[in-house]
Amino acid sequence: MEIEIEGGSVTRILMGVSESTIKGHPHASISSRGAFDWTIQKIVRHNTSAFKLLFLHVQVPDEDVVFCICEENHSIMTVCHNFLLLGFDDMDSIYASPEDFKSLMNRDRAKGLHLLEYFVTRCHEIGVSCEAWIKRGDAKEVICHEVKRVQPDLLVVGSRGLGPFQRVFVGTVSEFCVKHAECPVITIKRSADEAPQDPVDD
């Protein structure tokens, strides 16, 4: 029996990706890389033309801005940009002028773009179609909102695989998405041997 695939369309997989929390390392977190590798190896496999990966990175809500990396030419499109001088997550510096905020914002944006560039480049190397964008807000709320808007076939989120005690403080994004996202959700727990000594170093 022939497998009927609706309209011959590709399977669109939305992946929530995050940066490593190690200061000065604007790299993909271990859990995000793990979730990506798993999705390629176990789901996409060699059937690259049948899938499209959508990468969403949610940054803390210090500004209301949307950036997109266009897969074809890696150009950056700024869709919306309302600068708010509130809520930066790096408190090591003192901000004395509007310029301080501007440079910080640029650095913050650059980190997010580096993160997306990592995944877009990997997709390009593998030969799987993709799109990537950044949104600001509460990660779990934004991811579920984007699922509603983008309507992917599947949402993949990495998880640090923490114990119940640690989960009280972190790692509730995946649990929230499993309950509230309006599409099937896979949580990829990081394997124990990939966990850094300090849980913050993911």
Add this chain to the structure above:
Amino acid sequence: MEIEIEGGSVTRILMGVSESTIKGHPHASISSRGAFDWTIQKIVRHNTSAFKLLFLHVQVPDEDVVFCICEENHSIMTVCHNFLLLGFDDMDSIYASPEDFKSLMNRDRAKGLHLLEYFVTRCHEIGVSCEAWIKRGDAKEVICHEVKRVQPDLLVVGSRGLGPFQRVFVGTVSEFCVKHAECPVITIKRSADEAPQDPVDD
């Protein structure tokens, strides 16, 4: 870049499948069929040789028995069989002799085998490799135990997609598996238009 797939092995997807609860309808439940269809259409697609589906049906613990349907010739292997005269889920009849239990047990087993036959036949038609077996026990505990034993790449469970109030009474299997299964889990919620008027009729 070539996608490296460990040992060139297939992606093994374990699916927990259940019967419809409508009396006299030994058919796959709407949620099980939905989860199967989704997995074929969105994950396996036409890449049938890269996947193997493993169907696990968990029956209520009235006996400790394992049946397997062998994909190649549909023969039934009884691995273990310890008959216990306790805990049947159908209370419409009075059981007066050991023979009554035996015929009931045969009917129960036949229902479970029909269920697995449905999925094995569909896999055969589609051309995707599969295995199917029945275990007795508490569904959520047995599924997680089988994940540990069989070590699939992915567990897929259907869910009735009930509201928080209804979830208190049913539908906790998927939630338990998401938390406790030692592999990534996808819960496929039944879409609203597939829900029967009476939730019990799934």
